[in-house]
Amino acid sequence: MDIAKIAEIEVDILLDAIKRRYDYDFSQYARSSLKRRINGLLIKEKLDMPYQLIPRILYDEQVFEKFLSEMSVTVTEMFRDESFFQQLQESVFPKLATYPFFKIWHAGCATGEEVYSLAILLQEAGLLGRAKIYATDYNNKSIDIAKQGIYSAENLKSHEKSYLKAGGQKNIFRLLHQKI
Numbered sequence: 001m002d003i004a005k006i007a008e009i010e011v012d013i014l015l016d017a018i019k020r021r022y023d024y025d026f027s028q029y030a031r032s033s034l035k036r037r038i039n040g041l042l043i044k045e046k047l048d049m050p051y052q053l054i055p056r057i058l059y060d061e062q063v064f065e066k067f068l069s070e071m072s073v074t075v076t077e078m079f080r081d082e083s084f085f086q087q088l089q090e091s092v093f094p095k096l097a098t099y100p101f102f103k104i105w106h107a108g109c110a111t112g113e114e115v116y117s118l119a120i121l122l123q124e125a126g127l128l129g130r131a132k133i134y135a136t137d138y139n140n141k142s143i144d145i146a147k148q149g150i151y152s153a154e155n156l157k158s159h160e161k162s163y164l165k166a167g168g169q170k171n172i173f174r175l176l177h178q179k180i
């Protein structure tokens, strides 16, 4: 059996170990990305083969945190998918407006930009007071940033464009820009 096939077995055992030790299930993660990301961690940890990660992850929660960070693709930005936010306002907000109270869950919120984007639009629609918003992510570093809700002013211009395209009505980004 060649070494690549053996590495596949090692990856399976590693995932099983993670599932049993930490109850995180990565078995459905796209296999090619999974292998690429495990390789990334091996390089950072100066290791050669996936099996070497098993004892480290089992005995050291900090190494598991590193694994989680490595597996987490944190690409996000304010009003990232403009058409999604537009559609949400056109089709979903009117329905939400018929409820006295509703809950929203951002599963995989990364550093929180999507959460605040939606909160801004809900506020503009007069619906924020009826909403309880949950935001979760397995990447604890991202969650810490999301909790703080402090973002760089560098990209305000492009965020402003996305905000307007997404149907934002108050031009808040221009206001923020003027303040800075």
Ligand SMILES: C[S@@+](CC[C@H](N)C(=O)[O-])C[C@H]1O[C@@H](n2cnc3c(N)ncnc32)[C@H](O)[C@@H]1O
Pocket (backbone or CB within 6 Å): 071, 072, 073, 074, 075, 076, 077, 080, 107, 108, 109, 110, 111, 114, 136, 137, 138, 139, 142
């Ligand atoms: C590409 S980001 C997208 C962030 C945001 N939803 C957006 O669209 O702008 C995906 C995030 O989902 C998180 N994630 C992926 N699968 C997850 C899961 N099963 N449970 C919790 N978080 C998950 C990742 O850690 C990452 O931060």
